Amino acid sequence: MAGNALHGIAGIEDYWERRTMRSRRPAPSAMADRILLDLLGLGIEQALQHLGQTRPDFDAFAAWVVATAGPPDPEKIARYNAWVAGDPVPEATAREFAAIDAMAPVLDADDLAQWDRLGYVVLRRAIEPDEAAAAEALLWRLLDARPDDPSGWYGPRTNGIMIQHFQDPVLEVARRSKRIYKAFAQLHGTGDLWASTDRMGFNPPEHAGYRFPGPHLHWDMSLASPRPLSTGGILYLTDTDANQGALQVVPGFHHRLDGWLAEIGDADPRTVDLSAEAVPIPARAGDLVIWRHELPHGASPNTATRPRMVQYVNRYSPEEIEQRVWL
Template sequence: MVESTAPFDQIRGLRGLWALATRLDSPGEARPVPIRTLLDMLGLGLEQTMSMLGRERPDWPTFLAWIEATVGAPDPARLARYTAWYDGAEPPAEERARQAAVMAVPPVFDADDLARWDRDGVVVLREAITRDEAAAIADHLWSILAADPGDPSTWYGPRTNGIMIQHFQHPAMEVPRRSERMAKGFAELYGHADLIVSTDRLSFNPPIGSGFTFPGPHLHWDGNLTPPIAFETQAILYLTDTAADQGALQVVPGFHHRLADGWIASLNGADPRTVDLSAEAVTVPAGAGDLVIWRHEIPHGASANRSDRPRLAQYVNHYPMHWPDQRRWL
């Protein structure tokens, strides 16, 4: 058994998460565990945490020691905010001041951007981070892959998660997560700054050919389609200039309007996730450091890379803290 002195024992929901994933104890709470919000507060990736818990089934002290070794002690301000939210209390004064500061930042979207958002459910935040900051993340990704940007023969090493690269912590990756411009962009779309930033992974989508076939993900939804569908966003940060044929994000623009107009009911019980919408998909090119944001009701996915350069990206999102959706999954 590994002893841990990390200040994690009293974090709301953490022991419940450990108990649920390892089955080594009773969760001890009647309410569901807000897994994603909890892990994003701690700076842990969902996939890395659930994989560790499922694979190793650590005892409680070992799990706490792993968290400390992976991300260090929790940020006091983030923890205080999460605890207040979990307990149904008012946000701490420091958090209220942070939100007010975000709202006071000048707008980052113009009228055309917002009109496009309303129409298509997709918008590009230009220069969410600088090109140099994006290049630093790209360099880190190349290092993870042990690949050479100038040697295509090194781009196709063995991977177990398709184009997803399951790495979550690095100083360069923290830059967009702490970007004031990015925080303001999401606050404009939500109408408030009471949002938490995600701790998500990287992506590497090389050109098809040389024995490599695009593995997806193809068009899909990540959330529950049972009405009413709460408004939420998803987003991808391009780390290099990304052309339309370079494995760029693809979406079916404006689909949130069709969902609101009863598209699912029109299927007469058919599974909406089996409907082929690929003929309506468009790709979204953008530059290095640009962030593509879309409503999560929009069917989306990666696209086959038909260029001669890989697509490099990091997933970064801001969203309201919330409890798991326990309704029937559709």
């Protein structure tokens, strides 16, 4: 039976029941659901859309998981089950953490000082240029477009600049990169991090018939205290100038967020325009920009002649405090 492919994963049937509306039980935790999908190699929107729209039986769900993302990694299953049970991590996972801890730093003292001061850092040459070029080529194929024909850059899309593609060997390069893993471990202070299964992005230049659709400056977390350390990451697949739709952030906002919230009083913080303070972050192909989630951030209008092409890459701690109040 296809369901055997997911046998032994804690809570997997409960997740399937909840997301196909067969059960109204609340989730044990948002973090458990998040890790479960990354264990399976599925994007959040991808899984929710499939389960909500098709409402498959469990065997059909398992078959779809394997067809989409391959069989789950037994070591990841063991790690996840240990976390759910509150047990120590398995030996293989402990060895991986130790190896990351023993690696030479990939972010130097200046990088870490910038991280503390501004709330973002650029990991140079996070992946090799040929690896970035392979991901760029994948994105052109997905778009059925060519870099030398701008007329094909503006086809109809339902997710704006987001390209809902999650599974491909070239995307796994960054997700499995030890250099990238080490950077996140330095920032989080631990190697106990899960890699996210995220999508790609394509931000073409503006012209008379096309205007940047967003996302504009926003937060991906609740602004209520306490706020755990949470990060975002964007990997440039081509050289990206400041005016080429680059990621923009409000630098250092993590230092003044609480005071700013007090200043605006009852105003909805998500409707306050902070664009005058935003700074675009240019970088080279294969560079990874990592930012703290307290920073307002977003893509920017592309006023150059080349598109911005990216892969979203992140790692997170399973011990992040869950924010139950949304602000």
